Structures are given as structure tokens and as C-alpha cells.
Amino acid sequence: MQIIRFRMLYRYVACLALLLVSVLSVTHPGFAQTSGNNMDAVLVVDVSNSMTQSDKNKVSNEAMKMFVDMTSIQANKVGVVAYTDKIEREKALLEINSEEDKNDIKAFIDSLQKGAYTDIAVGVTEAVKILDAGRNPNNAPIIVLLADGNNFLNKASSRTQAKSDQELQQAVKEAKDKGYPVYTIGLNADGQLNRTTLQQIAAETNGKFFETSTADKLPQILSEIFANHLKLKVVPVKSFVANGQAQEIPIPIPNGSVMEANISIMSQKAVEVKLYDPAGKEVKIPSNQVRLSKSNAYTMIKLVKPQQGDWKLQVKGVPKEKIDINLIFNYDLQLEMEPVTAKSYKAGDVVPIKAALVSNGQKVASPDLYKQMKATLIVNDKTDNKTNEVILNNTGSGFEGSFTIPADHTYEIKVKAEDTSFYRETKPLLVDAAKTAGSGTSKPSTTTDPAAESKPFPWLTVVGGILVLLLLIGAGLYALSIYRKANKGFAGQIAIEIVDEDTGEKSNPQYKKLNAFKGKVKLHQLMQLAPEFAETEKVIFLPGKNDTLIIENRSSCRIEKAGRVLDASKGKELKKNDRIKISLTNVNKSLYVDYIV
Incomplete structure (x- = not known):
């Protein structure tokens, strides 16, 4: 056992040594990594009664469903928050790996119901919490808020406009600090849009503000959101008035690195479409290569890994009906810059x-691209705080150039590449010339100091260094254990039924997937943070071993299992199909929780 522990300690020491060497090394081979093409998006929508006027055509529903349809099936995540002056319904981040996943989210959107009051702070705050709880750190986070920007608070409650403003300000600050841009879409069918609030939310979080009263602007708005967030470009295709005959629209696929081409056709009335590949052969819609989504206001065609060349789309619409078509590409490409090799520079x-x-970690050798x-x-x-641009040379297999440092300052550099349908940026790199300022240019003396040669070996320094290293190893192991515990994933889901002990009335089961959370989740989160169930804030679920669930009860609630009171103050294990009863103390209600794997 001691030998095994020693070997483990040796490995940790070796890993730490390699880490130190890599950090202190002058050169870093390879490319600086950029973020991927995936996103974690939370769609936030105001479902108060006032939206009946400001969104009488249900543009918000169409926008959210269209957003879902535009996302690629490659581990993007989408969640939904529907709010009034409380969270009416929410869907935690769901990873999209199939058309069924998209249909699940769209069905949830269609099921949303209206409520009486409005408090925009509630929706934004919950969106931030959902991203905190379930986002993938490799995905780009984003919040899309659809609202008229107005509050209508319940006068019978203790909630004031000042409290709402304060909570909204805090949520916006958190979103900004955590890198969650909020894109706001102002819905203005009744002319009562509060632009100021929505513009401020977008501006302060590095998002964008849009405004619409009808669905025909959605393709352009959502395309711009996608393009801005994932560094893409919108390719305007055509706007025309239908004449009752099939009208042909060219769809150019510029290169073989297009992962998906999203063709959005906006029309208030049904359209008929046909698609032809560059060889002139008709392609079946839908098929494995072509996916089709329809809604009341749009038709979405998604080409998956389309062949390079000029495709053709035939659209037949109702005579005199205006039709807008937009195109946006999802590329399986990143732009990466070789790191700066020197530790410091000077003017x-x-x-x-x-x-x-x-693409996939390999340089793309395609002159056509x-x-x-x-x-x-x-x-x-x-x-x-000044910005300059330097044109780089296109070598046919990359981009090259140079930058001459004008002064002893600190510089942040990044490369931007674009064509008519593509836009990418590298991660910024830091070039530090400031620390050399005033240091002079004289070279260090190479004369040997005899006194230095006679100095004894610094045993005290070495031993002290080893002790410090061991302390760092211990601290690192402890931090690693804490990190792993905090990021351990859950398995399965739980079903929650609410029983009114006074009337015996029982709610339908609410199914909550746990794989959207890491480390721990509070029962209050799963209850949509409803104030009525505030005491469940201290009932916590943790992932256990072998797909089990650990429940910790730090509240005054009573927990029973099989009719016996369960002492879960220090944690109790729940296995597959276990059922527990949680009796609340602040209200005469009970929660029945089933653990399903």
C-alpha cells in the first residue's frame, strides 16, 4: 500500500513538474485554441397578459421555434424560461442531439400559458441561474430575451419597482461578468415597447437589441444573432412577390467546409418547395441530407454537409404574397493563430x-477555401486604448504578416478572417512590451565572479523549495478533489408530485432531468424557485456512486421513505425507483419524489 501511494505521489510530482516546465517555457508549440461552434442558449419570454396586445401574432413563439430549428444537431443546448411576475414554466438546458430533441423543446414552447403580472427581473435572473447550473464550458453561452420591456407588478404583493430594478441590475451585472450576452427582441405590435430597458440590457451584456411587430423580420433578426454570436455572416438571398408559379432561387455553397446551410423562407401563407443539387438532380425534402421544419410563419430547410456548387431552390407561393429568403452557414472551421514565442518585447x-x-484540430489545406x-x-x-489594423498576406494555406511594436506598451492582438459567407476571429493573445520600458538595452555581464564560485550549495533553499512544492501538491490534490466533486454529473431524472394535504388534490408528475446539473442541485431549483416552496432551498441532491442519488436535508422539512422518517441531515442514498415523501412546514403540502434512472 505504501509503495502504491508513493507511486501515486511520484506521478503527481511528475505532472506538477511538467506543468511548471510548460508554464515557464519560453516557447509554446501549436496553435492558440478558439471556442467551438456550439452554443448554450436560454430563451426567455414574457408570457404575461400584456403580451396579448404587444405580441398578438405570437411572434415570440415563432422566434423561439425558429431559433431551435436553426441550431445544429451537434451538442448545442437550449433552455426556456417563461415568466410573468414569477417563473411560470421553465425547461433546463437540453442537449440537442436529434430532431426529436428539437421537437420536444418546440412542443414545450407551444404549451406555454399566459399569466397576470410582469416582472422582467424574474426572467433574466432565472436565465443566468440556468446557464450557471447546466452550461458546457466549451460552448458559447447566450440569452435571448423576448419581451415588450414593461413591468406590471402585483400591487397586493410586497414587490416594488425599486426592488425589481435592483434585482434586474444585479442579474445584468452577473450576466456581463460571466460572459453571458443578452440579445433582446422587443415586441411592439401595440406601440407600447419600452426600448430603453431592453437596449440597456443588451448593451451592458455585450448583446444586441432588435425590434419587430411581425414575424417577417425574424429570419433577419435570428440570423444576425447567430452570426454575431458564432462569428458567421448572413447571406441575403432574395425577397420577391409570389406569382403562383415556381420561382427559382440560386443557393451557392461556396466550399466543402460548410457543415450546415440554413435556408429560411418567410411567408404568412404556405409555400411549396423543391431542391436541386449542383448536378441538376432533384433532392428529396426531407431526407438524410435535407431537413425540413415548418411553422405558421416560416419554412426552414437545412442542408447537412452540402456539396460545393450552385444549388437551386424552387419556391411556389400564393400569388401576391411577399416571400423573404435568407441563408446562413454553420462552418466546421476555426481560425487559429500561432502563439507569440518570446517572453517579452520592446519598442x-x-x-x-x-x-x-x-477543422477537428487539423490545419485545412484547401486553396479554394x-x-x-x-x-x-x-x-x-x-x-x-487605441486599435489599429494590419492587412495580412493570404498564402493560399494560411495568413502571414508581422507587427512592429511602436512603443513600450502592452498589446492585445487577434486575427480576423472573412469572405462573403464566413467570419472568424482567433482568441486574443497578449504581447507585453511594457515591462521592458526603462530597463535599458545593455547586456548582462559575462564576467565570472570568483566569490560566487566559492559559495556553498544552498541546501536550505532547496529543502524549503521541496517543502513548498509538497504543500502545493497537497493543495492541488485537495483542490482537484473539490473540483471533481463540484463538477460530478447526475444520472437519470426525478418525478415530483405535489399533494395538498387539506384537499387531497394531487398534481400531475413533473419530470426533471438531472443531467443538466453538475455537483449539486437544490430542490427549490427543481420547483422553479416558487416562493411557496422556499423552504426546499435547503433540501439538496448530490450525485452518488453507481448512478445513485444522495439527498441532504438541512431544512425543517420531514422526509419519509417507506413510511419511516429518514434522517438525511448528513446525506442518505436513493437508488433507482426509490420514492420519498417530503412534508413541508410552511404550507400544508407534501412532495412525493421518485428517482428514475
Whole structure:
């Protein structure tokens, strides 16, 4: 056992040593990594009665469903929050891996009901919590808020406008600090839109504000949101008035790296569509290569890994009906820049710049892909807060250039590449020339100091260093255990039934998937943070071993299992199909919880 522990300790020491070497090394081979194409999105919608006027055509529903249809089936996550002056319904982040997953979310959207009052802070606050609880750190987080921006608080409650404003300000600050941009879509069918609130939310979180009263603007709005967030470009295709005959629209696929082409056809009346590949052969809609989604206001065609070339779309609409068509590509490409190799620079030094397109970690060698592309180096002087751009050379397999440091300042640099349908940026890199300022250019003396040669070996320093290293290892192991515990995933789901002990009335089971959470989840979160069940804030679920669930009860609630009171103050294990009863103390209600794997 001691030998095993020693070997484990040796491995940790070796790993730590390698980590230190990599951190202290002068050069870092490879490319600086960029974020992927996936996103974790929370759609937030005002479902108060006032929306009956400001969103009388249910543009919000169409927008949310269209957003879901535009996402690719490759581990994107989408959640939904419907709010009034409380959370009416919510759906935690669901990973989209099939059309069935998309249909599940769209059916949830269609099932949303209206409520009496409005408190925008409630919706934004809950969206931030959902991203906190279930987002993938490798995905780009985003919140899309659909509302008229107005509050209508219940005068019979203790809630004031000042409290709502304070909570909204806090939620917006959290979203900004955590990198959750909020894109706001103002719904203005009745002309009562509160632009100021929605514009401020978007501006303060690095999102964007849009406004519409009809569904025909949705393709452009959602395309811009996708493009801005995932660094894509919207390709305007055509707007025309239908004449009752099939009208042909060219759909150019510029290269073989297009992962998906989303063709949105906006029409208030039904359209008939046919699709032809670059060889002129008709392609079946839908099929494995072509997916079709329809709604009351749009038709969405998604080409999956389409062949490069000129496709053709034939659209037959109702005579005199206006039809708008937009195209947006999802690329399986990233732009990556070679890291800066020197530890420090000074004014006058030349920094070599190289960047290339990468797919699945490999450089893309496709002259056709680079043919129409232009790249620019963006240099942000962090000292003077000024930005300059340097044109880079297109080599046919990448981009090259250089940047001459004008002053002893700190610079943030990144490369931007684009063509008519594509836009990518690298992660910014820091070039630090500020710390060399005033240090002079004299070289260190190479004369040997005889006194230095006669100094004894610094045993005290070495031993002290080893002790510090061991302390760091211990701290690292402890931090690693805490990290693993905090990020351990759940298995299965729970079903919750609410029973009114006074009337015996029982609610339908509410199924809550647990795989959207990491580390722990409070029962109050699963109860949609309803104030009535506030005491469940201290009833906590933790992932256990072998697909079990641990429940910890730090509240005054009584928990029973098989008719016996369960002491869960220090945690109790729940196995597959276990059923517990949680008796509340603040209200005469009970919760029946089933653990389903």
C-alpha cells in the first residue's frame, strides 16, 4: 500500500513538474485554441397578459421555434424560461442531439400559458441561474430575451419597482461578468415597447437589441444573432412577390467546409418547395441530407454537409404574397493563430504573425477555401486604448504578416478572417512590451565572479523549495478533489408530485432531468424557485456512486421513505425507483419524489 501511494505521489510530482516546465517555457508549440461552434442558449419570454396586445401574432413563439430549428444537431443546448411576475414554466438546458430533441423543446414552447403580472427581473435572473447550473464550458453561452420591456407588478404583493430594478441590475451585472450576452427582441405590435430597458440590457451584456411587430423580420433578426454570436455572416438571398408559379432561387455553397446551410423562407401563407443539387438532380425534402421544419410563419430547410456548387431552390407561393429568403452557414472551421514565442518585447521589435483555418484540430489545406478570403491583424494598445489594423498576406494555406511594436506598451492582438459567407476571429493573445520600458538595452555581464564560485550549495533553499512544492501538491490534490466533486454529473431524472394535504388534490408528475446539473442541485431549483416552496432551498441532491442519488436535508422539512422518517441531515442514498415523501412546514403540502434512472 505504501509503495502504491508513493507511486501515486511520484506521478503527481511528475505532472506538477511538467506543468511548471510548460508554464515557464519560453516557447509554446501549436496553435492558440478558439471556442467551438456550439452554443448554450436560454430563451426567455414574457408570457404575461400584456403580451396579448404587444405580441398578438405570437411572434415570440415563432422566434423561439425558429431559433431551435436553426441550431445544429451537434451538442448545442437550449433552455426556456417563461415568466410573468414569477417563473411560470421553465425547461433546463437540453442537449440537442436529434430532431426529436428539437421537437420536444418546440412542443414545450407551444404549451406555454399566459399569466397576470410582469416582472422582467424574474426572467433574466432565472436565465443566468440556468446557464450557471447546466452550461458546457466549451460552448458559447447566450440569452435571448423576448419581451415588450414593461413591468406590471402585483400591487397586493410586497414587490416594488425599486426592488425589481435592483434585482434586474444585479442579474445584468452577473450576466456581463460571466460572459453571458443578452440579445433582446422587443415586441411592439401595440406601440407600447419600452426600448430603453431592453437596449440597456443588451448593451451592458455585450448583446444586441432588435425590434419587430411581425414575424417577417425574424429570419433577419435570428440570423444576425447567430452570426454575431458564432462569428458567421448572413447571406441575403432574395425577397420577391409570389406569382403562383415556381420561382427559382440560386443557393451557392461556396466550399466543402460548410457543415450546415440554413435556408429560411418567410411567408404568412404556405409555400411549396423543391431542391436541386449542383448536378441538376432533384433532392428529396426531407431526407438524410435535407431537413425540413415548418411553422405558421416560416419554412426552414437545412442542408447537412452540402456539396460545393450552385444549388437551386424552387419556391411556389400564393400569388401576391411577399416571400423573404435568407441563408446562413454553420462552418466546421476555426481560425487559429500561432502563439507569440518570446517572453517579452520592446519598442521596435517585430512580431511575426501566422494564422490558419483548422477543422477537428487539423490545419485545412484547401486553396479554394482561402481563395476569396481576407485576413486582418487587429492590434489593441491596452496602454493608450487605441486599435489599429494590419492587412495580412493570404498564402493560399494560411495568413502571414508581422507587427512592429511602436512603443513600450502592452498589446492585445487577434486575427480576423472573412469572405462573403464566413467570419472568424482567433482568441486574443497578449504581447507585453511594457515591462521592458526603462530597463535599458545593455547586456548582462559575462564576467565570472570568483566569490560566487566559492559559495556553498544552498541546501536550505532547496529543502524549503521541496517543502513548498509538497504543500502545493497537497493543495492541488485537495483542490482537484473539490473540483471533481463540484463538477460530478447526475444520472437519470426525478418525478415530483405535489399533494395538498387539506384537499387531497394531487398534481400531475413533473419530470426533471438531472443531467443538466453538475455537483449539486437544490430542490427549490427543481420547483422553479416558487416562493411557496422556499423552504426546499435547503433540501439538496448530490450525485452518488453507481448512478445513485444522495439527498441532504438541512431544512425543517420531514422526509419519509417507506413510511419511516429518514434522517438525511448528513446525506442518505436513493437508488433507482426509490420514492420519498417530503412534508413541508410552511404550507400544508407534501412532495412525493421518485428517482428514475
